[in-house]
Amino acid sequence: MTAETEIDRLSQVTAALSYLAHGSERPVRYNFAPPPGVPVHSGTYLDRPVAIADARPIADRFGLDRQGFALLRQPSAVAAFDDPARVRAEYYPEVEAALRAATGAERVIAFDHNVRSRARAAVDAQVKEPVKRVHNDFTERSGPERARAELAAAGIDPAVLDGQRFALVNLWRPIRAAVEESPLAFCDARSLAAEDFVTADLVYPDRVGEIYHFRHRPEHRWYYFPRLAPDEALLIKCYDSATGGPARFTAHTAFEDPTSPPDARPRESIEVRAIVLYGPGTAARA
Secondary structure, eight states: OOHHHHGGGSOEEEEEEEEEOTTOOOOEEESSOOSTTOOSBOOOEEEEEEEEEEOGGGGGGOOTTTTSEEEEEOOOSOOOOOOHHHIIIIIHHHHHHHHHHHHOOSEEEEEEEEEEEHHHHTTOTTEEOOOOSOEESOOTTHHHHHHHHHHHHTTOOGGGGTTSOEEEEEEEEEOSSOOOSSOEEEEOGGGOOGGGEEEEEEEOSSOEEEEEEEBOOTTOOEEEOTTOOTTEEEEEEEEESOOSSSOOOOOEEEOOOTTSOTTOOOOEEEEEEEEEEOOTTOTTOO
C-alpha cells in the first residue's frame, strides 16, 4: 500500500493553511523599504482548513522524487548555529554529505541558509520567523537562475549545468529542542496541478527574485512529521531540472498545530539550500 492510499488511515490534525486567493493579483514582496505609497507586500490570502496527516508511521515511503520531501535520521556534530561563518565552515559540509548520500548525486554545493525563530527574530536581524504561507522557494525561471549565479559566485563555470540533471534542495533541521509549535507541512507534489502555481516576486535592491505561492484545491494531500527532533532532518525539493517524472517543486508551510501545548517552546530551526548535481549525461533522466 502506498503513502497516498494510506493517508485516510493515518492520524490527522486539521489546521488553517494560508493560500493565495483565487483571482488575487500576482503577489509582490519588498525585502527593503518600498517606494512611498507602495505596500511591503501585496496579494490576497485566505486561511483554508486542511487535514494534515502524521507521516511518521509511513516515513520510509516518502522520497524527494515521489512526493518532493523526505525524512532523514541525521544527527549533527554542530551544536551552535548563531555564527554564520561557522555554519558555512562546519555545517555546510555535513549537509553536502547528507544530500550526496540521500540522492546519489555526484556533487552537492550548499550556498545559503536561514535560521528561524519567532522569539529571536524580534531582536536579531539575521534570524527570520517561520513562514506561514503555502509556498515553494523557487520557480521554473528562478531555480536555474539562482543555481547559475551561485555557481559563478563559487568560482564554478555555470556551464557545468549543461547536459546534467540538477536540483535545488533544502535540508531543514530543528535546533536546540524538538519542534513543539509551528511545524512544517508538506503537500505531496503529485497532488498539485499546474493551475495551483502562482509566481510571486521578491524585490531586492539589486534584483527581483521569484517564488511560487499556491491556490487551494481539495485534492491536495498534506503531511507532517510531529515533534521533529534535532537529530532528524527534512529534505525539501524546491526545483528539479528533470521534467520527465520526478517531483519538481514542493508546496510547504509552517502551520499552527492545534495539538501544541499552551506553553510550547517556540520552534527554532535552520534550513540550508544546496545545488544537487547528478553528473554529466544525466539531463534526460527521470
